Amino acid sequence: MKKTYHGSCHCGAVRFSAGIDLAPQGRRSTPELPGIWWTATFRCTCSSCMKSRFWKAFVRPADFTLISGGEALGEYRFGERAIAHRFCRNCGVRPFASADFEPMGGAFYCVNVACLDDATPEELEAAPVIYEDGRNDNWDGPPALTFYL
Numbered sequence: 001m002k003k004t005y006h007g008s009c010h011c012g013a014v015r016f017s018a019g020i021d022l023a024p025q026g027r028r029s030t031p032e033l034p035g036i037w038w039t040a041t042f043r044c045t046c047s048s049c050m051k052s053r054f055w056k057a058f059v060r061p062a063d064f065t066l067i068s069g070g071e072a073l074g075e076y077r078f079g080e081r082a083i084a085h086r087f088c089r090n091c092g093v094r095p096f097a098s099a100d101f102e103p104m105g106g107a108f109y110c111v112n113v114a115c116l117d118d119a120t121p122e123e124l125e126a127a128p129v130i131y132e133d134g135r136n137d138n139w140d141g142p143p144a145l146t147f148y149l
């Protein structure tokens with residue numbers, strides 16, 4: 001079931017809420033859009049996710065609210081510069097990213113599940129994870145090794 005979670009950076013300047021479904025398969029809400037992005041959380045081997053340990057949950061704009069800290073947020077873009085990776089300029093934590101991709105139905109947020117303050121260990125443990133082989137630019141299947149992600 002999709003629930004409203006609250007998240008923050010480490011120093012607490014940046015706070016947000018987001019509707020995210022962390023439930024395992026069989027107990028999940030029906031996604032509002034087609035596509036794999038709305039069916040699980042994601043861990044990835046790409047240079048960005050790997051170095052920042054980013055644990056992704058895709059969220060539609062209607063399900064995301066920035067509560068505070070807009071002025072504290074820096075923005076980092078690389079490669080094709082299509083994704084706005086946001087980070088707290090005070091503590092360095094990366095609570096979310098945003099982008100706009102037609103195949104995903106337009107604008108979306110990508111919340112860092114690790115920044116959710118009220119997700120329980122049981123919810124985090126049960127959350128479905130899809131592994132992406134971003135390091136090899138192979139987005140159609142998981143990398144050979146995943147435990148370290």
Ligand SMILES: [Zn+2]
Nearest residue numbers: 009011088091
């Ligand atoms: Zn901070």
